[in-house]
Amino acid sequence: MKFKSITGTRDILPEEQPYWRFIEKKLYDITTLYNYMRVDPPIFEETGLFLRGVGETTDIVEKEMYTFQDKGGNSLTLRPEFTAGIMRLYIENGFHTRPKPVKLFSVGPIFRYERPQAGRFRQHTQFNVEALGELDPLVDVEVMSIAWQLYKELGFSGIEFQLNSTGCPQCRPAYISKLTDYYRDHFDEICKDCQRRLDQNPLRLLDCKVETCQPFIENAPIIGEHLCEECQKHFTALKTYLDILQRPYKINHKLVRGLDYYTKTVFEVWARGIGSQSAMCGGGRYDGLVEQLGGPPTPGIGFGSGIERIILSMKEQNITPEPLPAPKVYIVHNGLEARHLALNIVFDLREEKIAAILGFGDRSFKSQLRDANRQDADFAVLIGEDEVKNNILTVKNLRTGEQKSVAGNELVTFF
RNA sequence: GUGGGUGUAGCUCAGUUGGUUAGAGCACCAGAUUGUGGCUCUGGAGGUCACGGGUUCAAUUCCCGCCACUCACCCCA
Numbered sequence: 001m002k003f004k005s006i007t008g009t010r011d012i013l014p015e016e017q018p019y020w021r022f023i024e025k026k027l028y029d030i031t032t033l034y035n036y037m038r039v040d041p042p043i044f045e046e047t048g049l050f051l052r053g054v055g056e057t058t059d060i061v062e063k064e065m066y067t068f069q070d071k072g073g074n075s076l077t078l079r080p081e082f083t084a085g086i087m088r089l090y091i092e093n094g095f096h097t098r099p100k101p102v103k104l105f106s107v108g109p110i111f112r113y114e115r116p117q118a119g120r121f122r123q124h125t126q127f128n129v130e131a132l133g134e135l136d137p138l139v140d141v142e143v144m145s146i147a148w149q150l151y152k153e154l155g156f157s158g159i160e161f162q163l164n165s166t167g168c169p170q171c172r173p174a175y176i177s178k179l180t181d182y183y184r185d186h187f188d189e190i191c192k193d194c195q196r197r198l199d200q201n202p203l204r205l206l207d208c209k210v211e212t213c214q215p216f217i218e219n220a221p222i223i224g225e226h227l228c229e230e231c232q233k234h235f236t237a238l239k240t241y242l243d244i245l246q247r248p249y250k251i252n253h254k255l256v257r258g259l260d261y262y263t264k265t266v267f268e269v270w271a272r273g274i275g276s277q278s279a280m281c282g283g284g285r286y287d288g289l290v291e292q293l294g295g296p297p298t299p300g301i302g303f304g305s306g307i308e309r310i311i312l313s314m315k316e317q318n319i320t321p322e323p324l325p326a327p328k329v330y331i332v333h334n335g336l337e338a339r340h341l342a343l344n345i346v347f348d349l350r351e352e353k354i355a356a357i358l359g360f361g362d363r364s365f366k367s368q369l370r371d372a373n374r375q376d377a378d379f380a381v382l383i384g385e386d387e388v389k390n391n392i393l394t395v396k397n398l399r400t401g402e403q404k405s406v407a408g409n410e411l412v413t414f415f
Numbered sequence: 416g417u418g419g420g421u422g423u424a425g426c427u428c429a430g431u432u433g434g435u436u437a438g439a440g441c442a443c444c445a446g447a448u449u450g451u452g453g454c455u456c457u458g459g460a461g462g463u464c465a466c467g468g469g470u471u472c473a474a475u476u477c478c479c480g481c482c483a484c485u486c487a488c489c490c491c492a
Contacts, residue, residue: 004483059490063416081492110492115416117486126492193489201490209488258491268492279492306492334450367445369452384450398452 008114008122019311022321026153027107027127034146036103036129041085043109047075053084053293055260057200064112078111081259082128082304083286084293090132091295100133110304118275119309129283130302132290137238140265140285141245143301147269147281148247154310155319161242161249162268164223165235166203166256169263169288171228176202178221186216203256222253234264261286265301273316274309281305328415329356330372330380330398332365338383345381345393345411352412373398381411 005011012020031038047067054060066078079085086104089095095102106128116122129146131139144161151159167175180202187195191210198205206217227235242249249267257266266284274280283303290298314321329349333342342358349356357375359368365382372380382394393411396403406414 007483064490112491114490115488116484117488120491124492128492196489204490207490274492276487277491282492304492309492330452332451364445365450366452371452373452380452382451386450394451396451401452403451 006122008116010121016311018321018324019314020307021324023127023154023307023310024107026150027105030146030150030153031105031129033149034103034142036105036131036146039086039089039104039106040108041079041082041089041106043111044076044078045085045088047077049084049088049293050077050080053087053261053289054081058258058260060112060258064114066111066113080112081110082106082108082126083130083259083261083289083302086128086130086302087290087293087295087300090298091290091293096133096296096298101131101139102133103129103131105129107307119277119306119312120275121308124309125307126304127307128302128304130300132300133298135234135287135299137234137241137265140238140301141241141247143283143303144242144247144267145245147283147303147305150305151269151280151310154314156271156313156317159248159269161247162252162255162270163239163242163249164252164255164266165227165231165264166262166266166284167223167227167231167264171226171231172223175221175223175226178226179203179205182220183216190216201258204258206254206256217254224251224253231264238265257282257284261289261292263287267303269305271309271313271316273313275312277309280309280313325355326376326378327355327357328378329354330368330375330377331356331358331383332368332372332380333359333383334365335385335388337388338385341388341408342381342383345383345408348412349415354412354415379415 047065050065051061056062060080065080068076070076086106090102090104106126108125109123110126111123113122114120127150129143131143148159148161166172180198183190183194183198183202183205187198190198190205190213191208193210194205194208194213194216197208205213206220208214208217224235239249239251255266255268257268262284264285264287267282268279269281270278271280281303282305283301285299285301287299288297289300290296331342331346333339346356346358357372357377359371363371365384369380377398380396380398382396387393391408392405393408394403395406395411395414
């Protein structure tokens with residue numbers, strides 16, 4: 001029987017690891033700079049948490065969750081996003097007693113049962129940031145700036161936010177009824193998907209890609225013109241702060257997000273090279289979510305960024321991460337006594353924190369040296385009969401071809 | 416869930432207008448005066464031509480099914 005990786009999952013091979021290390025290092029550095037604390041909720045939670053947190057009518061809940069029953073008969077779900085789990089963590093651990101805002105980040109796998117395609121997988125990895133307990137739009141800018149600085153330091157140019165406000169429970173219902181009234185007048189002219197959206201997810205009407213629907217989108221009522229005073233004020237302040245910091249953004253009236261919990265600010269960062277997907281990062285404010293999950297009223301804002309999409313986009317823009325360090329020394333040996341000596345040497349070097357590889361098997365000098373070259377070692381230490389007899393080692397610089405004799409007890413200090 | 420494309424060596428791909436030993440490049444292993452890599456040359460190993468069925472004297476090639484991969488829609492990081 002031959003086993004294969006599951007549809008929509010992939011192996012991260014050594015060749016791709018430099019990207020991961022590079023990105024991980026950057027996001028640890030940046031979250032430290034901004035004073036965000038790492039939390040790691042479990043990968044699975046009670047199914048009900050996501051039903052309530054993400055929204056029962058969202059696509060994620062309706063058709064994309066990896067839900068299963070454990071042996072105790074509980075319905076569990078592999079997390080399809082981070083936020084709900086973080087909210088649970090916040091409530092369960094009494095984080096509302098900590099100084100506000102509570103600033104958190106997480107990194108880890110996310111699972112959604114979708115048809116895989118370019119830039120989309122059933123298991124992907126997200127970098128997730130949340131700031132809880134503060135309504136001030138200054139927090140919105142700070143959270144957005146984490147994404148901004150990350151992408152900048154990774155080497156991206158031309159980063160720009162797509163920005164919108166989707167209102168709040170005060171003003172959104174009125175807007176939605178305006179929008180649906182407008183669309184009902186054109187019901188026979190819009191595409192099938194839009195006819196369905198009209199009932200199930202009206203905001204998404206604005207996101208339709210079908211050619212014939214575009215004119216209706218252009219003429220649809222704009223949410224920005226229907227915000228309540230508080231949302232309007234928040235949005236204006238946010239834009240001012242973004243201007244001050246010179247973070248490029250584009251107001252996108254059509255930007256809506258698929259999860260139910262968003263209020264006020266929503267934003268995305270778009271990238272090329274990720275197939276027909278556009279967002280490398282998506283997030284927004286969710287001021288009612290903690291309360292909805294049984295916690296105290298707590299505003300919050302956050303985003304998720306897909307690491308796989310970042311990597312795809314880096315490749316598309318020819319951004320190369322710094323390479324992982326190559327091994328320094330390769331120990332080539334021939335003969336039983338040489339083998340015993342080599343064994344000691346390789347571990348001595350490693351104890352001194354010098355990266356060393358030992359040739360294995362009964363292979364010729366030639367074969368071992370070829371291996372040393374292939375593994376990109378800087379030096380080869382050659383140990384054969386002569387070296388054993390005289391307790392002198394031959395050290396060859398594999399970059400220059402230069403060769404030197406070094407006394408056995410001086411080897412460690414040689415490097 | 417829906418639609419298009421593709422499945423031949425570890426990887427990237429040729430190829431067979433149906434014919435019995437299925438090819439290349441890269442990678443791998445070994446050798447080119449016996450203890451010296453990278454370049455070059457020579458040789459070697461490696462494939463149930465995704466899987467199942469059908470047509471045929473004969474199928475990797477044609478037909479059907481199935482699975483997988485892939486791209487796109489829905490939706491999303």
